[in-house]
Amino acid sequence: MTSMTSTPHTIIQPDRPTLDIGGLCKRFGSKTALHDVSLAAEPGTLTVILGPAGAGKTTTLRMIAGLDTPDAGTIALQGVDMQGVEPKDRDIAMIFDNLALYPNKTGYENIASPLLIRNIPWQEVQTRVFALAATLRISHVLKRLPKTMSGGERQRVALGRALIRTPRLFLLDEPLSSLDAKLRIELRAELKRLQREHGHTFVLATPDFHEAMAIADTVIMLREGRVVQKATPQQLYDAPADRDVALFVGAPQVNLVTAQYQPDTGCMQAMGARLVVPDHLVRVLNGMPGEFELGIRPENLALAPPDSADIRCRLLDVEPLGLKSVLTVHNDHGQLRLFVDSVVAGGLHNGQEVGLNLLHTGKMLAFDPHSGRNMAL
């Protein structure tokens, strides 16, 4: 490890991205954990690294923090290269996926520890810890040890330990996993509010696309150690880079059916029906006849009388979700899922013939049948 001659704090360049990663590679033995990962986070933004388990999210965060060393690539904070800089000198706060509270210290001592290490006068420490604890609504656990706290309280103490100071970057590794659904939604809104109010820069890793959609300014989609897509949440949903991203983002998953393009008629054959190819796909398919994979989000299908519908199917299953229900329908050519009002779904029975109409055809997706790439991108 090279020694650091000048502290990184002396040459801050405020116009540079808070975080700028280029060409990051990491191998663990024979397994490639990260391959050529590049990403940037602008000051005051919330960047979400989204990906399934094993995608390399934690590895990326650990290397940004300086806890692991990359095999290749650069990590710069505010324009300053971080190679050889110890974690403590990077001015980064991190929340670990397992929280890693100090088990032998009280809630107060846990939250105060970054300040106490920096020899901040105890009066100021006390004022700041009490104020933050009130914000996080954990004033009642300050005198208690982590083992006596509930999961949500521990999560907030870990949050407090990070938020007690104002580092240039916050790294949050699945900070809301293992909380129950209600608490998770409540806390993620709180996280977003705290981040926005104070203009913090957050990089948050999560496997939960709902979470990413709800709080991210920018989503970095990571898969098998590679960046698959960088986009806003809405872009990620509307224009996924490939079939797997489309499947990962959205519940129920996007419907994928094989379609046959017929350039002479401007139509395609899919699900045993002849469908008009929307304008944005006509350009993409480029007059070439052939097969492609058609992606239709469940919300872009609607029930219609079978006789006048675009597609005719039989009802396979109804999954009530409260206000809406998810219908699964099928015919000889495939299977589709769609949302309908639960009131409507209540009047249906399995095996019944139903018709489907396409809505918002401008949101149809076309994927290359071999590579899975989104043909419209």
Next chain:
Amino acid sequence: MLTKRLSLVQAVLMAMALVVVLFPVFWILMTAIKPPTDWNASPAIWFPSQPTLINFKTLFDPAAIREYGVGGVSQAATDAVFGSILASVTATAISVAIGLFSAIGISRYGNGSKSTPLVILSGRMFPPAAIAVPFVIMFSTIGLIDSFTGLIAIYVAVTLPFSTWMIKSFVDDLPREIEEAAMMDGRSRIGAHLTVTIPLIKGGLFATTMFVFILNWSEFMFALVLSYTNVSTIPVQLAKYVTATAGTLYGVQAALAVLAMVPLVIVGYLIQSHLARGMTFGAIKQ
């Protein structure tokens, strides 16, 4: 704590096991307070009719036993007791200190080779008898024979694999994220180990210290072959109570054995309360 009630069969088996284990202890305790006439009387005398402390007195005043008409030994046990304390305490402290840092090194930074810990352990695979003689020759050459420095060096070398492995198991159990959290909070690596790792494994550290102390305290082979006159330890002294003139001084031997047991009983009692795991409960999400 034993909270489960034992069945009758279990209780009987347990009682039998206890008799087997505790009978020698009982016999030593009784022999230590028997006058010479009772030591190896036949039939055996279970409880001495006239308990005496003469055996203990003889440990520190070798001539005292002569009032019973029995020959003594020339050397008091004082030096041996002092020697045992010096060698065991010093060697234990050094062994645990080095073991602590090698354990943290192997557990946290040992990505060089998986065989390193095994190589360290292989030192324990040699029977002491196999390496005792080479050590006698080497130590004679470099002037370490019959010195506490030499004995302590050997004790450290012999117990180091033990302390390294035992402490390593405690460090392995500690989630490294707790140390890394301290680094993110502003500690250096070494600072994180000093303020987080060591306080959180102190129970294990204490238990290791006690075990290593027991190993050193009861060591016989090296103490025997590496000492002549300057250095003596209790196990070596025990062997000296076999004399040509008076036969074996069973009672005196037993008295020294009882003295030697005292620290072990205390240590053993302290270990069990410190071996409790679960120190980190609440630190991480389960």
